[in-house]
Amino acid sequence: DIVMTQSPDSLAVSLGERATINCKSSQSVLYSSNSKNYLAWYQQKPGQPPNLLIYWASTRESGVPDRFSGSGSGTDFTLTISSLQAEDVAVYYCQQYYTGLGTFGQGTKLEIK
Amino acid sequence: EVQLLESGGGLVQPGGSLRLSCAASGFTFSDYAMSWVRQAPGKGLEWVSVISHSAGSTFYADSVKGRFTMSRDNSKNTLYLQMNSLRAEDTAVYHCAKGQCSSTSCYNDYWGQGTLVTVSS
Numbered sequence: 001d002i003v004m005t006q007s008p009d010s011l012a013v014s015l016g017e018r019a020t021i022n023c024k025s026s027q028s029v030l031y032s033s034n035s036k037n038y039l040a041w042y043q044q045k046p047g048q049p050p051n052l053l054i055y056w057a058s059t060r061e062s063g064v065p066d067r068f069s070g071s072g073s074g075t076d077f078t079l080t081i082s083s084l085q086a087e088d089v090a091v092y093y094c095q096q097y098y099t100g101l102g103t104f105g106q107g108t109k110l111e112i113k
Numbered sequence: 114e115v116q117l118l119e120s121g122g123g124l125v126q127p128g129g130s131l132r133l134s135c136a137a138s139g140f141t142f143s144d145y146a147m148s149w150v151r152q153a154p155g156k157g158l159e160w161v162s163v164i165s166h167s168a169g170s171t172f173y174a175d176s177v178k179g180r181f182t183m184s185r186d187n188s189k190n191t192l193y194l195q196m197n198s199l200r201a202e203d204t205a206v207y208h209c210a211k212g213q214c215s216s217t218s219c220y221n222d223y224w225g226q227g228t229l230v231t232v233s234s
Contacts, residue, residue, distance in 0.1 A: 031217075040220035042158075049208050049224035050150075050158065061222065093158055097218035101160040101172055 002026050002096050006105035012113040019081040021108045023094035028074045031098065038098035041070055041079045044107075045090045053092075054079065086112065115139040115223045117209050122228030129199050133228060135192040135209030143167075143187040146212035146219055149194050151205035152227070159205075162194065163212065163219060177203075199232045206230075 003026040013019040029038045037057035042050035052061045054070035057077055067082045081088055089112060094105040121133040135147070149161040162173045162183040171183050182195040192209050206229050210221035 038215065038218065049210075049226055050221075051224070052220065052222050055213070055220050055222075095158075095220060097215065097220045099217050101163060101174055102218050102220065103160070104158040107157045 002029065002099060002103050004094055004096055004103050004105040006092075006094060006108045008108060009106070010109040010111065012111045013081075013084045014113045015086065016083050017113075019084050019088070019110055021079045021092050021094075021110070023072075023077040023079070023105050025075045025077075025096055025098075029096045029098035030074050037073050037077070038096055039070075039072070039077050040095045040097060040102075041068075042093045042095065043088075043090045044093065050093065081110075084110075084112070115211065117211065117223060117225030119207065119209055119225045119228040122207065122230045124231045124233065125199055126234050127200060127232055129232070130195070130197045131199065131230060133194040133196065133207055133209075133230070135194075135225060137190045137192065137209075137211070140211065140223075142185075142190040146214045147185060147192045148210045148212050148219060148221060149183060149192075149207055150210055150221070150224075151203075151207045151230075153202075153205040156205075161207070163214075164192070196230070199230075201232050204230060204232050 007022045039057040041054040044050045058070045091107045116138045118136045148163040164171045180198045184193045206227035208227040209225045211223040212219035
């Protein structure tokens, strides 16, 4: 199974500042035949189900604010929030869908400093 | 508007059974793979099972294989999860989710609010 490891486990950022969350997979999730990275990012606010933010490592889901961006390839990925807003307080998860049942990272809790 | 509404959760004793349902609307249910993903209290996300759009294929996490059975009724736009031989570690909120799948695996673009399953004596 592919193991997804996020860092840090928690993060406190000031309003308007940049937040960066990292995700590392135990093996590459880049499919050579189509050059796509099979990596998604979700946001989960308290008491709510996860909400899809990013898929194919960098494609924003419809309706997701453009302050959210995804980058990376192979085994190392980053979710960046360019200017943190109060409503961005949540737990963020990465997920690989390269093989088998998708596996999630352990989550990164994002708070306001 | 896509809606996924789970039901059937509750308190069950260890070794007992429970059947979850997920009523889907707002999209062509029979065109999409569907999944169950669970979240233990205060913990992260764990994929439980996925079923292909036609119900021709199902896959399960090792932790539930042989105990849980996922099915769907495309005529009723409904997804099911039959859970047998329940254990304390199965205690979680169970979400159904609509899949966007490649040939290998899926990510989920819509999720239900979930239904809580508590396994305890």
